[in-house]
Amino acid sequence: MIIDLRMKRYKIAVLLTGFLVLFLGSCTEKSKKEAKLLETITQIRKEYAPDKRTALFDVHTYIDTEKYILRGETNMAEAVEALKANLDKQDIKYTSEIEILPSKQLEGKTQAVINISVANLRSNPKHSAELATQATLGTPVRVYKKEENWYYIQTPDKYLSWVNVGGIVLMDEEEAKQYKSTAKLIYTQTAGYSYQDTEATQRVSDLVAGDIIEMTGETDDFFEVQYPDGRKAVVRKEESEPYDIWLEKLEPTQESLVATSKTLMGVPYLWGGTSTKGMDCSGFTKTIFFLNGMVIPRDASQQVHTGKAIDSVKNFDKLQKGDLLFFGREATDSSTEKVVHVGMWIGNNEFIHASEMVRINSMDPNADNYDEHNHKRYLRSKRILKENDEALISLVKNPVFKD
DSSP: OOHHHHHHHHHHHHHHHHHHHHHHHHHHHHHHHHHHHHHHHHHHHHHHHTTTTTEEEEEEEEETEEEEEEEESSOHHHHHHHHHHHHHTTTTOEEEEEEESSOGGGTTEEEEEOOEEEEEEEEEEHHHHTEEEEETTTTTTEEEEEEEEEEEEEOOOOOOEEEGGGGGEEEEEHHHHHHSSEEEEEEEEEEEEEESTTTTTTTEEEEEEEEEEEEEOOOOSEEEEEEESSOOEEEEEGGEEEEEHHHHHHHOOOOHHHHHHEEEETOOOTTTTTTTEEEOOOHHHHHHHHTTTOOOTTSSHHTTTTSSSSSSOOOGGGOOOTEEEEEEEEESSSOOOOEEEEEEEETEEEEEEEEEEEEEEEEEEESTBBBBHHHHTTEEEEEOTOOOOOTTTEEETSSOOOO
C-alpha cells in the first residue's frame, strides 16, 4: 500500500514537472517574441523618426490572447509599412490599429496658414505648455490632428508642435493651392502695423519682420492686403516689399547676414522664440537666414548637423562672416556631445548671439566684450551660406510661400 502511494506521488510529480517545463518553455517563447516585437518597433522608430521634434512614430503593443495589437499614431505611412513587412518576415502575428495622420476627423482640412503676426507653437495642447517655437504670418503648415481648441501641425522646417485655433486658418488641398498662388508681400521692418485704411489711424494688427501676406492692390504710399481669415488692411510701402521682387533681389552674402543680424540688436531673449518679438539663440540665427531667403533647422542641435565643417580647435582665423559657432558640452567616454548654444561670426574676433538679449561678444581675451564662458565651451563652427544641404531650404529655389 505504501509503495502504491509513493508510485502515484511520483507519477503526479513527473506530470507536474512536465507541465511546468512546457509552461516555462511556452513563456520563454512568448517572451522572445515580445522582445523581438519591441526591438523591431524600436528599430523602425530609430530609422524613420530619429528626432521626435520633426517626425512622429508613437507606436505601442498590447497582447490579446495569441495575437499582438499595435496601437498609436504616426505621420509616416512608410514607417508603418516597413514595420508590418518586418513583423511578417519574423512570422509575428499582429493586428494593426495604428492611425496614420492626418486624422480623418479633420475632414480634409489638412493644410493651414498662420493668421497672426507671430503664432506661439507649444509642446503640448495648452497655453501653459513649453513654447517650442514660433511661426510668422503667412507660414504654410501641415495639419495632423485636433485636440479641443488646438491643432498639431508641422512647419516648413518639419518642426512638430501645437497651435491654438486662433493662430491659423484651416484649408483643404485646393484652398491651400489657391492661396499659395496669390500675390504676396513681405514685411521687412523689425516691427510695425497694418492699418484699416490709408489714414493709418486704426490698426488692424501688428507685424514683424518676415511676415508674408496676400497683396490685393496698392495706392501711392500703401499696399492693400488681405489676411488668411479675410481681414483687409493696408501696409506702408516703405516698410514692405512685393514678395516676388524681394525674392528676385535676394543675393545673400556675408555682409547681408551681418547687416540683418545687427538690426536685431537688443531684441529680448525668449525661450522658443523665432521672431523679432523675442528669440532664443537658434531662433535668432534662424531669423537671420530667413530674412536672407533661407529656411534652416529650428534648434542649435539640428543646425550643427548642416553645412560645411570649418573649425573645431578655436582657430578663429578660419572663420568667415556668417559662419555659425556652436557651444556646449564635449563628448566624453561616458557621455555624448551636447550642443546648447549658437551664435554667428561677424568678423574682428566677434560673434553675435541671443543671450539675455541679442548682443555682440568677442573671442579675444583682451576685448572689453570678451565672453569667457562661451569661449570655454566652444565646440565647432559650420558654414551654411550657399551650401547644398537637404536640411537648408532656399526660398528662391523652393516655393514655400508662393508658387
